[in-house]
Structure formats: C-alpha cells, structure tokens
Amino acid sequence: MEIVVTGRHTQVKQKFRDVVETKMNRVTAIAPDAERAQIVLSHEGNPRQADTAKRVEITVIAGRTVVRAEASSSDEFSALDIALDKLTLRLRRMRDRRKDHRRGYTEIVDEGPVEAAPVVEEPEAEPNNSADDAVAGDLGPGESVEVKVGDTPIVIRRKLHLAEPMSIDEALYEMELIGHDFFLFVNKETNRPSVVYHRHGWSYGVFEIDTPENVAKKK
Structure with a gap:
C-alpha cells in the first residue's frame, strides 16, 4: 500500500512519518486490497484551540471504495490514534458488509499484518492565482485545487471525484x-x-x- 503524508500549514516531522508507517499496518490487516492511504496533518494556529490544535485526516482507497476518518487533539500522535480507531471501525464495517451481502465484491479476508510501503512525501499544491481557477480549472480524477479569495481568510477548494450511479x-x-x-x-x-x-x-x-x-x- 502506498502511504502519502502531507502537511497543511505545518511541517511534518520524520518521527511522525515513522509512526504513521508502523501504525498503518492496522489498515492493511483489515483491508489487504487497500491501494493508497493519504494522511494530512494540519495545525490550528488559534491559541484558544490548543486542545484541538493538531488535526489528522486519513483517506484510504481500496478498489472503488474510499474510507475516510479525521480527528483533532493537542498533539499529532493522539490525533492519529483517534483517527485510526475511527478508520479501522469503518473498514471492519465495510468488510462485514461485503461478506454479508455478497454484492459482487471480492471478499476481504483478514490475513494479518502486511508490510507497508515506504512513506512518500507529497508536496502541498501551490494555490492558484484567482477564484475563477477554483471553479473553471481543469482537474483530473482525484485532483484538487485551493484558492484564497483576495486578502480574506476564505479558501475555496474544488476536487473532481468520479463515481458510478448508485441507489x-x-x-x-x-x-x-x-x-x-x-x-x-x-x-x-x-x-x-x-x-x-x-x-x-x-x-x-x-x-x-x-x-x-x-x-x-x-x-
């Protein structure tokens, strides 16, 4: 499984990357078909929000399924643990649903820990120059764009997601x-x-x- 760690308004330390690489074995143990995991660490600069200053978002892609969880805490390691607990619970639900309903998916079998791939550092995308780019810019599947509106703190984010029709x-x-x-x-x-x-x-x-x-x- 490819693991990508990025920082948003904060620098990601190597110790955090090492912990992520180790703990993501929890994901591959439940979902061996997971292809990619993206972990985004962000920092809230407001001192009044010190208890939730660090935010971790985890997105896992397994086939056509996307599973996501996020959490905030006073430090990045606690936030990672909380987010992982939420994520693994949702992955177990996904696995159980596949087994119960037999909806044409390949059944996922818990095969124990799987060695994770090296963590890949992915630079954060540079903002565009105008708000029009956030609306009219050409994006590929999974790509996103962020634009800050003038001198305001408002940020517009646009992402293209491909999905088949569903009930x-x-x-x-x-x-x-x-x-x-x-x-x-x-x-x-x-x-x-x-x-x-x-x-x-x-x-x-x-x-x-x-x-x-x-x-x-x-x-």
Missing part, C-alpha cells in the same frame, strides 16, 4: 464510510445529481437537482 441505500452506506454528514452522488433511478444527508438520530434526507427544462420534458 440511495448505497449512497447512505458510502456516507457512513467517509464519516461525513452528507454525500453527493448520481441517483441511478433518476439519473439526477443528488445529496443524502444526516438530519438527526436515524433520520436522513435526500436532495435531487434538475433543471426546469428537464422537468418540463418529463411531464
């Missing part, structure tokens, strides 16, 4: 894997761009988007 149930499952309160997808029943989102408790909502012209044609 609402599948979208809810994907939302749980990445740990977000919402998930953007194409509804295979209607072929419309749609969003599922968490409301409260076990209640969820769905938004679908269409143009007035398309709606008029269907009447």
Whole structure:
C-alpha cells in the first residue's frame, strides 16, 4: 500500500512519518486490497484551540471504495490514534458488509499484518492565482485545487471525484464510510445529481437537482 503524508500549514516531522508507517499496518490487516492511504496533518494556529490544535485526516482507497476518518487533539500522535480507531471501525464495517451481502465484491479476508510501503512525501499544491481557477480549472480524477479569495481568510477548494450511479441505500452506506454528514452522488433511478444527508438520530434526507427544462420534458 502506498502511504502519502502531507502537511497543511505545518511541517511534518520524520518521527511522525515513522509512526504513521508502523501504525498503518492496522489498515492493511483489515483491508489487504487497500491501494493508497493519504494522511494530512494540519495545525490550528488559534491559541484558544490548543486542545484541538493538531488535526489528522486519513483517506484510504481500496478498489472503488474510499474510507475516510479525521480527528483533532493537542498533539499529532493522539490525533492519529483517534483517527485510526475511527478508520479501522469503518473498514471492519465495510468488510462485514461485503461478506454479508455478497454484492459482487471480492471478499476481504483478514490475513494479518502486511508490510507497508515506504512513506512518500507529497508536496502541498501551490494555490492558484484567482477564484475563477477554483471553479473553471481543469482537474483530473482525484485532483484538487485551493484558492484564497483576495486578502480574506476564505479558501475555496474544488476536487473532481468520479463515481458510478448508485441507489440511495448505497449512497447512505458510502456516507457512513467517509464519516461525513452528507454525500453527493448520481441517483441511478433518476439519473439526477443528488445529496443524502444526516438530519438527526436515524433520520436522513435526500436532495435531487434538475433543471426546469428537464422537468418540463418529463411531464
């Protein structure tokens, strides 16, 4: 598994990279088909937020599935442990779901620790020059762009994600894997761009988007 560690507004020390390389064996033990893991370490400069100053985001790509977890703490090592706990829980759910439903995926078998690949340092992308680049720039699958708006602290981030049409149930499952309160997808029943989102408790909502012209044609 390729492991990429980057820093956002902070320098990543070699000790942290070494710890990441060792602890990512937890991921390959549960998901041997994991191809790539991206770990982003960021720092919050506000002294009032010292207890959550270090933030670790982990994204794992296993086939067509993306599993994500993040956590904040006073130091990067605690944040890494918390994020890994969340990530491994979601990976186990993914593995169990594949076994239970037999939905055409290859069953994942727990084969024990797998030697991790060397950690790769990936430089942080340079910001673009204008906000228009964040909207109109050409991006490849998985690529992202960040633009700071003028002299304000506002940063616009745009990323291209390729996804096959899926059902609402599948979208809810994907939302749980990445740990977000919402998930953007194409509804295979209607072929419309749609969003599922968490409301409260076990209640969820769905938004679908269409143009007035398309709606008029269907009447």
